[in-house]
Amino acid sequence: MQGMSERQYASHVGLSRGAIQKARMSGRLVLHADGSIDARASDARRASMTDPSKQRRDGAEAKLKPVPDAALSAVGDTLRESGIAPSPAGGGTTFLQAKTANEVLKAQERRLRLQRMKGEVIDRARATALVFRLAREERDAWANWPARIAALMAAELGLEAHAMQKVLETHVRAHLADLAEVATDFR
Known part of the structure; x- marks a missing residue:
């Protein structure tokens, strides 16, 4: 043999x-x-x-190979977000830390998927489109309001309806211009 x-x-x-x-x-x-x-x-x-994570360790833990530099920042960010301190700068990230970061990301993804299924989380693009549509409808309603209400207000105050409508339109449009400066950010 x-x-x-x-x-x-x-x-x-x-x-x-x-x-x-x-x-x-x-x-x-x-x-x-x-x-x-x-x-x-x-x-x-x-x-x-x-796979290094599946190898047996004899007493002292064997030295793990460092993860390539391209993945270090993503692993470090994930570990920091989950409250785990990453390796000091320049020390390299171990396979175990990278695997931990991967497990944390998978858990976060599962939690997000579950929240979507429960209806607790909505799509950002859909929310932005909805807010834009609602704001446009609100703006249009306010822009049309002086024409609808000016005659009633003028009759109550004993003023000319056309002059009242012009004054109301001027003030409503100024107010809408101020409101248009508010920017929504869904980040």
Whole structure:
């Protein structure tokens, strides 16, 4: 036999024989022509193919690889938003921190989806369109108000209806111009 048997390799890496059989079936082991296991090559292949979060730790926690710089700011922002302190600047983000940030984002997404299903959250574009439509209707109602009410007010006050309408329109339009300066921001 050129290499190790499943039992020998299991003892070598500290796993069960069943785990070694699963690794063999999934192609994570390198085999010699006689079917025995090439220990050195199999160790390297298993290390490269195994998710670090699923590896066993012997006593002290093994050193985790840093996450690429492109993802650091997003991970840091997510961790800060959830109340978890990210690594100090320049220290790199560990796989565990990135995985934690991913889980936090998934939980936030699920909560948002549930709130939408319950009707507690609405679409921003839809809300903006609704507010715009309501504001336009309100503006139009106020712009038409002097024409409807001027004759009644003029009769009560004993004034000319046309002059009353002109004064009311001037003041209503000035007030609407002031209101138009208010900007809504749904951020």
